[in-house]
Amino acid sequence: MFRKMRRNKQLLSAEETIDILTKGTSGVLAVQGDDNYPYAVPLSYIYYENKIYFHGAKVGHKLDAIRKQPKASFCVIDQDSVVPEEYTTYFRSVIAFGKVHIISKESDMRYAIHALAAKFHPHDSNENREKAIDREWKPLCMFVLEIEHMTGKEAIELVRAK
Numbered sequence: 693m694f695r696k697m698r699r700n701k702q703l704l705s706a707e708e709t710i711d712i713l714t715k716g717t718s719g720v721l722a723v724q725g726d727d728n729y730p731y732a733v734p735l736s737y738i739y740y741e742n743k744i745y746f747h748g749a750k751v752g753h754k755l756d757a758i759r760k761q762p763k764a765s766f767c768v769i770d771q772d773s774v775v776p777e778e779y780t781t782y783f784r785s786v787i788a789f790g791k792v793h794i795i796s797k798e799s800d801m802r803y804a805i806h807a808l809a810a811k812f813h814p815h816d817s818n819e820n821r822e823k824a825i826d827r828e829w830k831p832l833c834m835f836v837l838e839i840e841h842m843t844g845k846e847a848i849e850l851v852r853a854k
Contacts, residue, residue, distance in 0.1 A: 694789060694841040702851055704784070704844030712770040712786045712844055713739035717812070719768040721746070721837070723757040723792070731757050737766075738808045744788060744837040745795075745804045755794075755833060762791040766837055775849075782849050788842035795834040804834045 697703050704712070718736055725731025733754055737746040744766055748754050758764070770784040795801045802825070809821050825832075 697843050697845060699845070699848070702845045702848055704786075704846055709786050709842060709844030710739070712768055712784060713744070713788070713842075716768040716770065716786075719744075719766050721754070721792075722765045722767070723754065724761040724763070725753060725757045736808065736812065738804075738811045740807060742839050744790075744839065745808060746835050746837075747805060747808065748833050748835065749831050750833045758792045758794065758835065762793065763789075764792045764837060765789050771846075778849075780847070780849070782847045784844070784846040784850065786842060786844045788837065788839045790837045790839040790841070792835050792837045795836055801832070801834040804836070805832065 716737070716739070718734055720732050720734050722730055722732040731753060735746045735748070737744050739745075766788045768786045770786070771782065772785075773782040775782060795804055805825055806821065809816075809825060813821070
């Protein structure tokens with residue numbers, strides 16, 4: 693169902709791929725938008741147990757697209773070092789494919805937003821975190837991308853340097 697990566701020498705191991713997703717703070721979600729145009733939106737996320745969690749509003753293009761077609765891809769760039777004299781970049785990235793679902797159960801939503809908030813402000817108190825979440829709760833929508841396939845890839849120059 694999913695294509696094999698053409699340049700398989702550049703394929704990262706599952707461990708390296710998961711490490712990139714775990715360390716990353718932002719990525720780009722691509723969904724099928726209005727009039728079947730691709731809609732790619734950058735967002736903050738957290739990776740946990742082969743799933744990517746992110747938030748958004750209860751109205752908008754992203755939500756409408758996900759409701760229409762839950763299939764999506766998500767891309768994270770770990771490294772992108774420009775090497776001008778070689779006319780290239782030394783990169784490391786991950787692309788994940790799967791289906792996005794709106795989290796509807798309140799306890800699951802709270803768990804996901806707490807995990808996301810803790811990733812971005814790990815030293816905040818639980819009390820402060822809870823207050824911030826409560827302030828934004830009413831318009832909040834939480835999503836989960838259940839990963840069906842993912843690949844990590846790096847520049848051939850990085851492969852050769854190993």
